[in-house]
Amino acid sequence: MAFKALWITEDSNGKISREIKKREIADLPDGDVLIRVHYSGLNFKDALSASGNKGITRKYPHTPGIDAAGIVEQTNNAEFPVGAEVFVSGYDLGMNTSGGFAQYVRVPAPWIINKPANLSFKDVMTIGTAGFTAAVALRKMELLGQVPAAGPLVITGSTGGVGSFAVLLAASAGYQTIAITGKTNANEYLHSLGATTIESRSFVDDKSGKALIRPQWAGGIETIGGNILQTLLKGCKPEGTIACTGLVASNLLEGTVFPFILNGVNLVGVGSAEMPIGKKKEIWNQLANNKILLGNLSAIATEVSLDELNEVYIEKMLQGEIMGRIVVNTQL
Ligand SMILES: NC(=O)c1ccc[n+]([C@@H]2O[C@H](COP(=O)([O-])OP(=O)(O)OC[C@H]3O[C@@H](n4cnc5c(N)ncnc54)[C@H](OP(=O)(O)O)[C@@H]3O)[C@@H](O)[C@H]2O)c1
Numbered sequence: 001m002a003f004k005a006l007w008i009t010e011d012s013n014g015k016i017s018r019e020i021k022k023r024e025i026a027d028l029p030d031g032d033v034l035i036r037v038h039y040s041g042l043n044f045k046d047a048l049s050a051s052g053n054k055g056i057t058r059k060y061p062h063t064p065g066i067d068a069a070g071i072v073e074q075t076n077n078a079e080f081p082v083g084a085e086v087f088v089s090g091y092d093l094g095m096n097t098s099g100g101f102a103q104y105v106r107v108p109a110p111w112i113i114n115k116p117a118n119l120s121f122k123d124v125m126t127i128g129t130a131g132f133t134a135a136v137a138l139r140k141m142e143l144l145g146q147v148p149a150a151g152p153l154v155i156t157g158s159t160g161g162v163g164s165f166a167v168l169l170a171a172s173a174g175y176q177t178i179a180i181t182g183k184t185n186a187n188e189y190l191h192s193l194g195a196t197t198i199e200s201r202s203f204v205d206d207k208s209g210k211a212l213i214r215p216q217w218a219g220g221i222e223t224i225g226g227n228i229l230q231t232l233l234k235g236c237k238p239e240g241t242i243a244c245t246g247l248v249a250s251n252l253l254e255g256t257v258f259p260f261i262l263n264g265v266n267l268v269g270v271g272s273a274e275m276p277i278g279k280k281k282e283i284w285n286q287l288a289n290n291k292i293l294l295g296n297l298s299a300i301a302t303e304v305s306l307d308e309l310n311e312v313y314i315e316k317m318l319q320g321e322i323m324g325r326i327v328v329n330t331q332l
Contacts, residue, residue, distance in 0.1 A: 001025045004330070005102030006310055008050055010060040016052035018314070020306050023063070028098055031106035034074035035086060038121040040100035041067045041128035042309060042326035043161060044248060047317040049094060056095055065328075066093050066273070067128040068100025069121040077109040085115040087124050089132060089280070090273035101306060103330050113281055116288035123294070125327050126301040127287055130161030133272045134169050135283050137162075137221045137243035140268045144241045151218030151237055152176035152196060156204060156228055159186045159323045162245055164300050165293075166221040167193045172292035178217060180204050180228075182320065189323060192299055206231040211258040219243075226250025233259040233267060241266040248320065300324040305332035 007021035025034065049056040049064035057064065069087035072080050080086055091111045093099050098106075115124055138146075146153075153170050157163040158179035170177050171194025179195035180203060190198050205227055206213050215237040222229050223246035232242045233255060244253075244267060259265040272280075287293060304313055304326055313326045 003103035004306055005063045005098075006050065006065070006306055008052070008057075008060055008062050008064065010052060014052075016060070018050055018310055020310055023102065025104055028104060028106040032075065032077045032109040033072055033080050033086075033112060034104060034106045035068065035070045035088070036073050037068045037070040037100055037103055037105055037330045039069050039125040040065045040328040040330055041125040041130070041161075042313055042317060042322075042328065043067065043129050044246065044317060045129075046094060046099070046101070047314050049099075050314045051318060058096055062096075063098045063102050064094045065100030065102065066090060066095065067125055068093060068105050069115060069124045073104075080109060080112055080114075085121070086112045087115050087121070088112055089129050090275070101309065101328060101330070110277055113277070113284060116284065119288055119294075122301065122303065122327055122329070123297055126297045126325050127165070127293075128161070128325065129272060130325060131165040131287060131293070132280070132283060133162050133245055133270055134165035134221060135287055136272050136275070137166065137245055137268075137270045138169050138173065139283065140270065141219050141221075141241040141243055144266050144268065145239065146219045146241050148174040148176070150240065152178050154178040154180060154204060154217040154220040154232060156180045156220070156232070157223035157246065157248055158190055158195065159183055160223060160248070160320075161322070161325050162221070162223050164193060164324050167195050168293060168296055168300075169290070170221070171195070172290060178203075183323065186323060189299070193296060201228070204228050204231045204235070206234060210234070211256045212262065215263075221245065224249045226252045226254070229253065230255040233265055236263065236265045238263040238265070241268055243268050243270050245270040301327045303327050303329055306330055
């Protein structure tokens with residue numbers, strides 16, 4: 001049986017091309033469960049995979065999409081019978097396993113989570129890896145003692161997927177937030193998510209050469225890397241935590257040890273894809289019960305088809321132009 005999928009190919013000169021193509025279910029990788037995908041969501045990693053980044057996807061042709069939600073159609077696993085409403089987020093989906101930018105995926109059962117009954121497929125994919133990652137970041141910070149009374153959290157790439165959920169989750173947990181954005185038209189959006197103040201990227205791009213700068217935030221959720229990550233560490237109040245989640249501008253970690261040894265600042269890593277499934281389920285359960293979060297999903301989501309994803313939104317994400325989450329209705 002044929003189905004529609006985004007298809008990335010590489011020619012003998014290394015040139016990457018993409019198209020929407022009919023694929024055969026028989027060509028999907030082996031796995032326990034065949035899922036008819038209803039929705040997926042666009043993450044930065046997907047945009048890299050779709051443009052030939054070998055750090056994400058080693059071999060082409062390939063279908064990206066690290067998130068997928070839908071209905072089980074074939075199964076050898078009693079936990080996920082035919083008709084079960086499920087989703088997959090992370091592990092190898094969309095990296096070197098055919099991913100969610102398609103009408104079908106076939107995956108190992110240990111990657112699958114039952115969809116919370118109160119969420120639609122679209123809700124789950126609006127949250128997706130991005131919302132989950134922001135939740136993990138805040139949780140890790142709080143395990144190290146981060147509290148709203150200590151002062152504001154700074155959030156970089158704040159109109160992006162991780163950033164939008166970081167602002168929303170932090171605000172819903174009672175934090176003041178400083179949302180950093182390169183966009184000049186994002187104030188209304190960011191305030192609607194709960195941002196307290198909005199600053200341009202230069203606010204967190206210190207070029208003074210100093211090892212420490214005036215502390216202006218009590219912690220941060222960082223998606224950009226390089227000098228911006230370094231600035232967040234230099235300007236963090238004593239005992240605060242900076243959660244490193246991304247590398248949109250740079251994968252470099254630079255700087256001195258002074259934020260750590262003079263101010264007791266913590267740097268924590270967030271890697272959501274490979275987190276053990278039990279822990280993932282626990283955090284998804286918290287997200288599914290966060291009423292403030294659920295009330296804001298429609299403001300964050302832009303629903304698109306596979307064709308629009310291919311023609312417009314992958315490129316927009318690579319250019320840093322996305323606001324919120326691009327949610328892909330694979331059945332359109
Ligand atoms: N650790 C994990 O498990 C995990 C999970 C998910 C994502 N991530 C990583 O987190 C990062 C964000 O992912 P995402 O899916 O949220 O991407 P996204 O939706 O594209 O958001 C990235 C945002 O970063 C800002 N930005 C873009 N280019 C920039 C530049 N050159 N300098 C400074 N800011 C820039 C833009 O926001 P503004 O215009 O508002 O500044 C953009 O919307 C990526 O590096 C991704 O790989 C990691």
